[in-house]
Amino acid sequence: MTAAMTAAMTAAMTAAMTAAHEAGQETAAPEAGQKHGKQKHEKQKHEKLKHEKLKHEKQKHEKQKQEKQKHEKHAIPDFDGARFCRHCNARIPLALFPKDKRRYVCRQHAWQHIKKPHKARVAADARRALLFKQWQRCYADAKTFQHARIGVTQEDLARLLAAAGLEDPTAMAAVPRDPGRVLSNDNAVVVPNEARKKLLRTRRRQGSEAYTTALAHIGATCAT
Numbered sequence: 212m213t214a215a216m217t218a219a220m221t222a223a224m225t226a227a228m229t230a231a232h233e234a235g236q237e238t239a240a241p242e243a244g245q246k247h248g249k250q251k252h253e254k255q256k257h258e259k260l261k262h263e264k265l266k267h268e269k270q271k272h273e274k275q276k277q278e279k280q281k282h283e284k285h286a287i288p289d290f291d292g293a294r295f296c297r298h299c300n301a302r303i304p305l306a307l308f309p310k311d312k313r314r315y316v317c318r319q320h321a322w323q324h325i326k327k328p329h330k331a332r333v334a335a336d337a338r339r340a341l342l343f344k345q346w347q348r349c350y351a352d353a354k355t356f357q358h359a360r361i362g363v364t365q366e367d368l369a370r371l372l373a374a375a376g377l378e379d380p381t382a383m384a385a386v387p388r389d390p391g392r393v394l395s396n397d398n399a400v401v402v403p404n405e406a407r408k409k410l411l412r413t414r415r416r417q418g419s420e421a422y423t424t425a426l427a428h429i430g431a432t433c434a435t
């Protein structure tokens with residue numbers, strides 16, 4: 212290969228590369244223009260949305276104001292220091308009403324018809340949640356005993372725990388009396404949470420017989 216040939220090849224390659232580069236720029240240019248236009252469009256759209264949102268909020272505010280005025284117009288004023296309680300079905304002294312919000316329900320009836328049922332609902336929800344957790348724990352424990360399932364429903368478990376007659380049901384767990392059979396109504400013992408932990412450990416490390424012996428030693432309150 213001569214030096215002249217090499218120079219010619221290099222020149223040709225450079226020319227080709229330059230052409231390709233320019234071509235690339237040419238195709239890129241309109242794209243950039245489109246992009247710019249798109250951005251502009253997006254911006255306009257955004258502005259429009261913002262404007263509509265503001266308008267909507269203003270309308271909402273106006274409506275709320277009107278509702279309030281309407282309500283105030285139709286509200287029965289508290290005259291003679293008395294107000295109507297819809298549960299007493301009578302006008303009673305203002306002092307018997309809660310001070311926070313102006314309602315037509317006296318303090319006593321607010322407790323009876325609103326707060327007390329609410330408290331009961333909250334307590335019932337908490338009990339249900341706890342029971343579900345306890346049942347889930349029994350189900351998870353079945354794995355340790357190599358059982359594919361458990362033979363108690365959440366209701367069964369609630370009955371078992373209640374039958375154990377312990378003050379704090381949160382600190383209690385049900386385990387199988389005979390580890391060779393699934394946990395069921397007639398194969399359950401209620402033990403403290405701490406004891407359950409130890410029993411499961413014993414079953415895992417030392418087997419069924421050791422578990423049965425440990426359970427007998429606990430002498431826990433039994434539920435059958």
Ligand SMILES: [Zn+2]
Nearest residue numbers: 296299317320
């Ligand atoms: Zn009342």
